[in-house]
Amino acid sequence: MGHFEKKSAKTSQDVPTSAMPDVVFMLLIFFMVTTVLREVTLQVKVDFTEAENIEKIEQKRLVSYIYVGPQKLSGNKLGPVKIQIDDSIIDDVSAVRNIMYDKLKEEPRLIVSLRVHDEAEFGKVTDIQEELREAGTLRVNYSTKQEQPGGG
Amino acid sequence: MFGRDREREDPEVGGAGMADIAFLLLIFFLLVTTIDVDTGIGLQLPPAPEEEQEPPPIKKRNMMKILVNEQGQVLMGTEETEPTPVTQVKQKLKDFVTNRGQDPSLSDSPDKAIVSIKTQRATPYNVYINMLDEVMGAYAELRNQASQSNYGVPYKRLDEGSEKQKKIQDMYPKKISIAEPNQ
Numbered sequence: 198m199g200h201f202e203k204k205s206a207k208t209s210q211d212v213p214t215s216a217m218p219d220v221v222f223m224l225l226i227f228f229m230v231t232t233v234l235r236e237v238t239l240q241v242k243v244d245f246t247e248a249e250n251i252e253k254i255e256q257k258r259l260v261s262y263i264y265v266g267p268q269k270l271s272g273n274k275l276g277p278v279k280i281q282i283d284d285s286i287i288d289d290v291s292a293v294r295n296i297m298y299d300k301l302k303e304e305p306r307l308i309v310s311l312r313v314h315d316e317a318e319f320g321k322v323t324d325i326q327e328e329l330r331e332a333g334t335l336r337v338n339y340s341t342k343q344e345q346p347g348g349g
Numbered sequence: 350m351f352g353r354d355r356e357r358e359d360p361e362v363g364g365a366g367m368a369d370i371a372f373l374l375l376i377f378f379l380l381v382t383t384i385d386v387d388t389g390i391g392l393q394l395p396p397a398p399e400e401e402q403e404p405p406p407i408k409k410r411n412m413m414k415i416l417v418n419e420q421g422q423v424l425m426g427t428e429e430t431e432p433t434p435v436t437q438v439k440q441k442l443k444d445f446v447t448n449r450g451q452d453p454s455l456s457d458s459p460d461k462a463i464v465s466i467k468t469q470r471a472t473p474y475n476v477y478i479n480m481l482d483e484v485m486g487a488y489a490e491l492r493n494q495a496s497q498s499n500y501g502v503p504y505k506r507l508d509e510g511s512e513k514q515k516k517i518q519d520m521y522p523k524k525i526s527i528a529e530p531n532q
Contacts, residue, residue, distance in 0.1 A: 210361070211361065212360075212361070224370070224373070246474065246475040246478045246479075248389075248390055248478055248479070248481070248482035248485075249482055249486060250390070250482055250485040250486040250489050251388045251389055251390055251482075251485075252388070252389070252390070252391055253387070253388050254387045254388070254389070254391075257387070260387055308391075310387055310389060313474050314474070315474055315475040315478075316473060316474065316475065317473075317474045318470060318471050318472065318473065318474065319417075319468045319469070319470070319471070319472035319473070319474050319477050320469075320470030320471060320472070322474065322477075323468060323470065326394055326527065329394060330394050330395065330396060330397040330398075331397050333396070333397070335393055335394040335395075335396060336391070336392075336393060336394075337391070337392050337393075337394055338387065338389040338390065338391045338392070339389045339390045339392070339478060339481070340387060340388070340389040341388065341389050341390060341478060341482075342388070343388060344482075
């Protein structure tokens with residue numbers, strides 16, 4: 198009766214937000230393009246094997262990886278088993294020693310994580326381990342996935 | 350007419366899009382951050398052999414030899430190695446470590462028990478890992494038992510680097526050696 202609903206102004210009050218998603222997408226794309234992730238592009242195929250009694254390595258800074266597996270060739274073909282450290286394929290196993298020795302100099306508590314394809318032969322790993330012993334990087338870790346207890 | 354109305358608006362930035370921005374950022378970071386905790390079996394390699402160094406003499410009974418051969422068979426034993434299914438490695442190893450001098454062919458005491466692992470060049474990696482997993486499992490169970498009976502908590506609950514953990518570790522030290530590969 199005596200009081201009316203307060204009339205809102207005839208024009209809409211807010212900034213048009215319809216273009217907002219576009220702005221955000223632009224931001225998103227911008228970020229996606231510009232962020233450089235220090236990720237290793239795997240040049241060898243690594244399928245992890247599974248184990249039950251595994252531990253986590255909390256300090257990622259200490260870990261450096263060695264990948265061992267069949268080389269990925271063009272056209273989804275797999276080549277012979279190769280060793281990859283960081284971003285390059287190592288053809289000569291004895292190069293592992295120097296690389297790891299240098300890394301150990303930088304980080305004395307280095308842990309070498311071996312990421313080995315589960316069907317690879319162990320001989321390669323043996324060679325690497327011998328090199329690691331020479332280099333003095335004695336803490337190794339065999340990367341595995343968590344297997345559920347009781348599962349075989 | 351309408352223009353005058355527009356001048357009297359208080360200029361506010363619409364907050365509706367904020368949610369979208371936040372969500373997108375969230376999604377972006379979700380995609381980008383790799384929470385990749387490396388898990389695996391840790392092992393300490395033996396140091397490089399010194400020249401002209403004789404390995405210290407070890408009684409046969411205190412050394413459990415485990416050999417994984419090219420066919421992926423596991424052979425283990427202190428005197429003569431015999432084929433063992435991978436699933437039994439854990440139990441055999443536990444018997445070996447906790448023998449405490451009873452059986453003359455097994456270890457004198459847990460702290461003298463040594464596991465020596467030997468492989469061949471063509472040993473499949475996954476068999477090796479399964480075997481190593483069993484070995485680690487044996488020690489984990491033994492330590493768990495000791496921790497439960499002494500402190501009433503599982504081994505995992507003991508603080509890292511605490512006195513109690515050290516005690517348990519000294520009770521069942523992991524002495525795993527990687528034998529020199531035979532070429």
